[in-house]
Amino acid sequence: MTNRMDELMRSFDSEFFQDMGDGETLVETVPANQVRSSVADNRQILHLILIIDVSGSMRGQRIAMVNNALENIIKELRRKDDLNAVIKLSLMEFSEDARWITPQPIPIQDYVFRPLKAEPWLTNYAPAFLALEGKLSRRGFMNPSLGEYFAPLILFITDGEPSDVVDFPTALQKLDQNGWFRKSAKYAIAVGEDARTADVVRLLTMFAQAEQNVRYADEGEALCSLIEFVAVRASEVQTSMVSSPAQEKGGSPFSSIFADKDPSLFSSLFHT
Amino acid sequence: MQWQLFHLTAMGGAHRQRQLPCQDRALSAQGHGARIVMVADGHGSRRHFRSERGAAFACETAMAELQQLLDALPEGGMPSEEDFTALKERILAAWQARVLRDAAEEPWSDAELAEAASLMSAEDFSRLIHGEQTLLPYGSTLVAAFATDAFWAGIQIGDGMLVTVDAQGQYLWPMPESRVNEGNRTASLCMRSPMPEFRHCMGTEPLTGLIVCTDGVEKAFPPMGEKVVSFLHWLWQAARETPETAGQLLAAAAERTAQCSVVRDDVGIALMADADAPDVSPCLTGQQQALARQQGDAQLQAQQDMIQYTAAQLADAASPEEAEELRQVLARQMSGLAALQATRPEASDPPAEKKPGPLARIRARLIPEGRGRP
Numbered sequence: 353m354t355n356r357m358d359e360l361m362r363s364f365d366s367e368f369f370q371d372m373g374d375g376e377t378l379v380e381t382v383p384a385n386q387v388r389s390s391v392a393d394n395r396q397i398l399h400l401i402l403i404i405d406v407s408g409s410m411r412g413q414r415i416a417m418v419n420n421a422l423e424n425i426i427k428e429l430r431r432k433d434d435l436n437a438v439i440k441l442s443l444m445e446f447s448e449d450a451r452w453i454t455p456q457p458i459p460i461q462d463y464v465f466r467p468l469k470a471e472p473w474l475t476n477y478a479p480a481f482l483a484l485e486g487k488l489s490r491r492g493f494m495n496p497s498l499g500e501y502f503a504p505l506i507l508f509i510t511d512g513e514p515s516d517v518v519d520f521p522t523a524l525q526k527l528d529q530n531g532w533f534r535k536s537a538k539y540a541i542a543v544g545e546d547a548r549t550a551d552v553v554r555l556l557t558m559f560a561q562a563e564q565n566v567r568y569a570d571e572g573e574a575l576c577s578l579i580e581f582v583a584v585r586a587s588e589v590q591t592s593m594v595s596s597p598a599q600e601k602g603g604s605p606f607s608s609i610f611a612d613k614d615p616s617l618f619s620s621l622f623h624t
Numbered sequence: 625m626q627w628q629l630f631h632l633t634a635m636g637g638a639h640r641q642r643q644l645p646c647q648d649r650a651l652s653a654q655g656h657g658a659r660i661v662m663v664a665d666g667h668g669s670r671r672h673f674r675s676e677r678g679a680a681f682a683c684e685t686a687m688a689e690l691q692q693l694l695d696a697l698p699e700g701g702m703p704s705e706e707d708f709t710a711l712k713e714r715i716l717a718a719w720q721a722r723v724l725r726d727a728a729e730e731p732w733s734d735a736e737l738a739e740a741a742s743l744m745s746a747e748d749f750s751r752l753i754h755g756e757q758t759l760l761p762y763g764s765t766l767v768a769a770f771a772t773d774a775f776w777a778g779i780q781i782g783d784g785m786l787v788t789v790d791a792q793g794q795y796l797w798p799m800p801e802s803r804v805n806e807g808n809r810t811a812s813l814c815m816r817s818p819m820p821e822f823r824h825c826m827g828t829e830p831l832t833g834l835i836v837c838t839d840g841v842e843k844a845f846p847p848m849g850e851k852v853v854s855f856l857h858w859l860w861q862a863a864r865e866t867p868e869t870a871g872q873l874l875a876a877a878a879e880r881t882a883q884c885s886v887v888r889d890d891v892g893i894a895l896m897a898d899a900d901a902p903d904v905s906p907c908l909t910g911q912q913q914a915l916a917r918q919q920g921d922a923q924l925q926a927q928q929d930m931i932q933y934t935a936a937q938l939a940d941a942a943s944p945e946e947a948e949e950l951r952q953v954l955a956r957q958m959s960g961l962a963a964l965q966a967t968r969p970e971a972s973d974p975p976a977e978k979k980p981g982p983l984a985r986i987r988a989r990l991i992p993e994g995r996g997r998p
Contacts, residue, residue: 368858
């Protein structure tokens with residue numbers, strides 16, 4: 353390389369890329385919760401959205417199972433959040449209404465786990481779907497100024513059928529028209545014996561858009577393993593830009609999380 | 625004027641890891657006083673399992689049609705609106721014919737059909753195997769720029785960017801916005817009704833460069849901001865070196881971007897640069913400066929929101945251990961805010977005569993340490 357070429361390439365690297373030789377240097381100069389110039393931070397971004405049913409029927413053992421699983425998964429994801437990946441978390445709880453616990457996608461290192469509490473209310477899916485739809489936009493979570501325009505992985509955790517059977521299909525239809533939602537990887541986990549019905553399968557498949565993306569957990573350990581497997585495995589998969597309902601580009605890299613694994617690995621995790 | 629043209633692609637790190645082929649294509653040509661550069665980006669998902677071919681066909685057919693258009697223009701002439709409409713229709717027709725010929729010469733393999741069956745709806749799959757959805761697997765975008773000494777122009781369908789460079793160092797995005805392209809959405813050559821999404825632009829002001837890129841570059845940066853302008857300026861400078869040096873520099877830059885940007889998508893770049901134009905520094909327009917400030921404001925606001933959230937959590941901490949953990953998070957976030965503010969002195973602490981804002985109060989609470997609930 354000539355001197356001139358060398359000079360130009362050095363200016364390119366210094367202006368657009370961080371020195372990756374030393375992980376500590378990267379952390380100091382580009383805090384995990386900033387992606388000011390995306391080219392300067394060459395780590396992948398995984399955005400995990402958890403939507404959790406905290407209705408009355410989740411009280412007791414079920415919410416305890418979910419809390420235990422969440423606590424463990426956050427610990428595991430923190431270990432994965434390193435030089436290679438920036439993992440961000442958004443958390444919503446819902447019963448009769450929906451509430452975002454996190455105001456925006458939070459870097460996993462900045463999220464301090466706090467147990468969710470089940471509320472003595474009914475289960476309405478529509479508020480959760482509408483709240484999710486509202487955030488899957490440039491003005492919501494998918495803000496290019498913040499480097500956050502990656503289709504997320506969405507986990508929907510519930511224990512039973514919704515009370516708002518009239519309202520929620522319209523809300524789900526609106527959600528399904530959202531380009532980000534369509535390109536997100538979506539999984540649903542049904543918690544508890546009551547969830548193992550044909551109606552629940554049908555409803556959750558409507559959300560997850562593939563029956564293989566709906567799973568059951570009626571034991572604490574299984575739920576913990578299941579959530580952990582999905583999210584942790586996802587953090588190991590390359591994130592990539594995906595395109596639209598107009599036309600797709602790049603498929604979701606998460607869609608093979610369940611499909612391409614050795615079935616025997618799953619037999620202890622999945623109840624079919 | 626001495627125009628130098630380059631076209632190049634680089635496979636994205638994400639695609640390399642997933643063992644996908646590079647789906648970007650680029651092409652350039654000059655002759656008879658005209659210059660043409662273009663890029664195309666195959667959609668790359670398993671539904672679009674022949675999109676790297678679709679991108680190649682897009683460049684092939686667009687180049688042929690553009691050369692025909694330019695050859696037919698009188699000296700000093702410019703294309704009319706009717707010319708643009710006819711050009712787009714011919715490109716679409718030629719691309720579709722090329723795709724259909726490819727599909728006839730090489731019918732879908734069993735592997736391709738198996739993938740499609742698992743990803744398409746039953747209705748779409750049925751259409752595919754009955755020959756009614758043949759274009760879909762070849763889906764691609766197309767961005768092309770062309771110029772003579774009398775005018776410059778561009779056509780585009782789908783995402784990607786076309787940028788003009790003028791003698792003042794301004795980098796402008798003249799293409800009208802798509803109604804479809806937003807975030808992860810893109811229009812495509814394989815759409816059922818692509819004409820409404822096939823955009824064009826034209827101008828007569830003298831330029832020193834024209835650059836087209838696929839979204840592997842576009843989405844590596846905050847949109848139309850300072851950083852992407854710097855990046856494009858670097859490309860323009862590199863393209864004005866001797867041809868051999870320029871080729872090597874641009875290839876290295878494309879490779880680096882494809883491997884190291886946060887999107888790690890395939891990169892396609894094609895550009896023309898006037899090697900005789902004087903060196904200028906990039907000059908942000910007023911609108912771009914406003915956008916850069918807006919983006920900076922968004923980052924600052926997001927950081928401030930995070931700090932307020934963490935502070936609220938700290939105020940409600942359930943145990944001393946949780947409080948300590950939250951204090952550490954808060955300290956880290958405050959440090960991040962300071963780093964952001966250091967680059968934006970006008971966005972720093974409020975004037976002294978005002979009461980301390982919420983962030984100043986939060987900062988003060990960190991020293992001395994607060995206490996969580998027992």
